[in-house]
Amino acid sequence: MSDLLLKVENVGIQFGGLKAVSGLNMEMHAGELIGLIGPNGAGKTTSFNMLTGVYKPTEGTIIFNGKKTNNMSPHQVTKSGVSRTFQNIRLFKDLSVLDNVKVANHSLAHHSVISSIFRLPSYFSGETKMEQESIEFLKIFGLDPYMNELAKNLPYGMQRRLEIARALAAKPKLLLLDEPAAGMNPQETQDLMGLIALIREKFDLTILLIEHDMGLVMGICERIYVLDHGQLIAEGKPEEIRNNKKVIEAYLGEEVTE
Numbered sequence: 001m002s003d004l005l006l007k008v009e010n011v012g013i014q015f016g017g018l019k020a021v022s023g024l025n026m027e028m029h030a031g032e033l034i035g036l037i038g039p040n041g042a043g044k045t046t047s048f049n050m051l052t053g054v055y056k057p058t059e060g061t062i063i064f065n066g067k068k069t070n071n072m073s074p075h076q077v078t079k080s081g082v083s084r085t086f087q088n089i090r091l092f093k094d095l096s097v098l099d100n101v102k103v104a105n106h107s108l109a110h111h112s113v114i115s116s117i118f119r120l121p122s123y124f125s126g127e128t129k130m131e132q133e134s135i136e137f138l139k140i141f142g143l144d145p146y147m148n149e150l151a152k153n154l155p156y157g158m159q160r161r162l163e164i165a166r167a168l169a170a171k172p173k174l175l176l177l178d179e180p181a182a183g184m185n186p187q188e189t190q191d192l193m194g195l196i197a198l199i200r201e202k203f204d205l206t207i208l209l210i211e212h213d214m215g216l217v218m219g220i221c222e223r224i225y226v227l228d229h230g231q232l233i234a235e236g237k238p239e240e241i242r243n244n245k246k247v248i249e250a251y252l253g254e255e256v257t258e
């Protein structure tokens with residue numbers, strides 16, 4: 001088995017009297033593509049928020065790439081190599097498509113304050129490189145023809161793609177995708193599945209995916225974790241999860257997209 005990249009040990013969080021997540025244990029090895037599923041309100045997004053420093057767990061330990069990240073700020077977690085997209089698209093809607101990606105790329109820029117204030121040659125060469133890189137990211141997602149459009153003018157499915165392109169520009173090791181296919185039509189979802197597989201290969205990514213579209217999850221994930229009422233109720237290969245009694249029960253009464 002390849003290197004252990006993420007270890008989540010007995011992690012939980014409480015909001016007032018509500019245990020939104022408790023006793024969560026997960027392991028991800030470098031290069032894996034893993035699904036995180038569960039009915040509405042199961043604690044999936046809350047788990048992402050803990051993995052990205054937005055929420056501090058009230059119990060347990062998160063180790064990413066050998067370092068404890070429990071008490072890191074979201075910015076520190078991003079710098080350490082974890083990047084995400086959001087369930088509700090969060091683009092800079094009044095910036096261009098290209099600038100949305102450049103902003104993410106900028107957060108990693110290494111040129112010094114002096115070089116940027118005095119606009120030294122190293123600043124310009126850094127800027128050019130960043131722009132070229134950002135355009136490369138857009139090309140992968142078929143977004144380069146729209147690079148000068150305002151993000152808000154892109155069709156919905158393209159905005160979802162742009163979110164992923166922007167997350168990638170932060171050069172993560174671990175990419176967390178929160179319902180990337182939400183609101184997409186079947187063809188767009190199919191294309192997205194291909195893209196997720198492609199970027200994993202191209203950028204040596206490890207990917208954790210929250211998704212309600214079971215066809216997508218079962219189609220591309222190697223392993224799946226299932227949450228219900230904040231607790232892990234199952235973990236295994238897609239075919240194991242599909243036939244798991246606890247999982248079927250948890251989903252009874254839920255609308256499952258096939």
Ligand SMILES: Nc1ncnc2c1ncn2[C@@H]1O[C@H](COP(=O)(O)OP(=O)(O)OP(=O)(O)O)[C@@H](O)[C@H]1O
Pocket residue numbers: 015018020038039040041042043044045046047087
């Ligand atoms: N900041 C918060 N304060 C209080 N309760 C919260 C907070 N964030 C999440 N919760 C609660 O935690 C529980 C889990 O919510 P979460 O959004 O993680 O579920 P989810 O599995 O992502 O659901 P969905 O599929 O509907 O997005 C819910 O009961 C939710 O109301």
